[in-house]
Amino acid sequence: MKSIAELQAIRDKARERIAVRDGAQDGTRVVVGMATCGIAAGARSVMNAFVDEIAKRHVEHVAVVQTGCIGMCQFEPIVEVLAPGKEKVTYGKVTPEMVAKIVTDHLVNGNPVAEYTVANLMK
Amino acid sequence: MLELSLNVLDIAQNSVVAGATVVELTVTEETARNRLTLTIRDNGCGMTPEQLARVRDPFFTTRTTRKVGMGIPLFRVAAEAANGSLDIESEQGVGTTVTALFELRHIDRMPLGDMVGTVTTLIRLNPELDIVYRHTVDGEEFAFDTASLRPILGEVSLAESEVMEWITANLAEGVTALNSQA
Numbered sequence: 244m245k246s247i248a249e250l251q252a253i254r255d256k257a258r259e260r261i262a263v264r265d266g267a268q269d270g271t272r273v274v275v276g277m278a279t280c281g282i283a284a285g286a287r288s289v290m291n292a293f294v295d296e297i298a299k300r301h302v303e304h305v306a307v308v309q310t311g312c313i314g315m316c317q318f319e320p321i322v323e324v325l326a327p328g329k330e331k332v333t334y335g336k337v338t339p340e341m342v343a344k345i346v347t348d349h350l351v352n353g354n355p356v357a358e359y360t361v362a363n364l365m366k
Numbered sequence: 367m368l369e370l371s372l373n374v375l376d377i378a379q380n381s382v383v384a385g386a387t388v389v390e391l392t393v394t395e396e397t398a399r400n401r402l403t404l405t406i407r408d409n410g411c412g413m414t415p416e417q418l419a420r421v422r423d424p425f426f427t428t429r430t431t432r433k434v435g436m437g438i439p440l441f442r443v444a445a446e447a448a449n450g451s452l453d454i455e456s457e458q459g460v461g462t463t464v465t466a467l468f469e470l471r472h473i474d475r476m477p478l479g480d481m482v483g484t485v486t487t488l489i490r491l492n493p494e495l496d497i498v499y500r501h502t503v504d505g506e507e508f509a510f511d512t513a514s515l516r517p518i519l520g521e522v523s524l525a526e527s528e529v530m531e532w533i534t535a536n537l538a539e540g541v542t543a544l545n546s547q548a
């Protein structure tokens with residue numbers, strides 16, 4: 244079984260990281276729709292793909308959080324990216340395969356992926 | 367929903383919205399009785415008898431962005447398709463328990479799917495919430511409880527990525543051991 248000693252070591256490492264991180268300003272929020280419409284459309288794996296990709300690429304100051312139904316069920320899974328000082332970008336029909344590009348282009352380099360946005364889907 | 371673990375995640379999200387601090391998920395597989403039982407119990411705000419009566423009616427919701435609630439009706443349809451049923455008990459100020467019964471080997475029973483993914487998603491999204499997960503296969507039980515980790519972690523969040531990795535591995539080991547026994 245996974246040991247408690249391992250968990251204690253993880254805690255100690257995390258404490259050091261948190262101390263470094265807490266000096267930083269407010270970060271970007273990745274908001275995933277997790278109501279029934281979102282979950283049925285695949286939001287669980289999309290959310291996990293964001294968390295994994297953000298951890299893998301060591302992208303700092305990004306929080307993945309949830310929201311309920313925002314009234315556009317036909318575009319679920321919906322992911323909104325809220326970066327400080329930038330306009331909100333809403334992605335629709337997001338799949339786990341799209342996540343790496345959103346993380347690299349948008350979260351790391353600051354360029355939203357226009358083709359994945361709800362605005363583009365509505366064209 | 368493609369798998370029952372997604373219904374469980376969705377029903378547990380109702381508990382989160384209801385302000386629960388503890389959510390208990392149980393999966394009970396009984397081969398001899400040909401039964402699968404899923405329960406989601408919370409200590410959230412609960413429902414009044416009138417609300418409860420309406421929720422038993424399909425398509426009731428207190429949400430405002432959409433006219434119908436889909437979570438409970440979808441779970442009920444999944445249970446009834448497998449010759450089972452859905453029951454909700456709720457008391458205002460006490461909490462809510464949703465119980466779904468399925469015929470384990472019914473041809474139309476959706477697969478349970480990734481319960482580890484459901485538990486870890488709930489933890490990631492709600493690191494302050496205490497989650498109890500109990501999975502029993504023919505009397506053999508695996509139990510997991512986030513509350514037991516908090517004294518070890520102190521102020522470190524359950525949502526920290528290495529902590530989540532440890533939890534995921536712990537859950538996966540426990541569930542795999544259960545299934546290899548069966």
Ligand SMILES: Nc1ncnc2c1ncn2[C@@H]1O[C@H](COP(=O)(O)OP(=O)(O)OP(=O)(O)O)[C@@H](O)[C@H]1O
Nearest residue numbers: 278279380381384412426427428435436437438462
């Ligand atoms: N655990 C709970 N505690 C308190 N109230 C609940 C709980 N579960 C459901 N309800 C009530 O029942 C209603 C219907 O739930 P249901 O899951 O079917 O739809 P919804 O959550 O409103 O919308 P959706 O699930 O489609 O996103 C909810 O709006 C809420 O008022």
Ligand SMILES: [Mg+2]
Nearest residue numbers: 279376380437
């Ligand atoms: Mg719901």
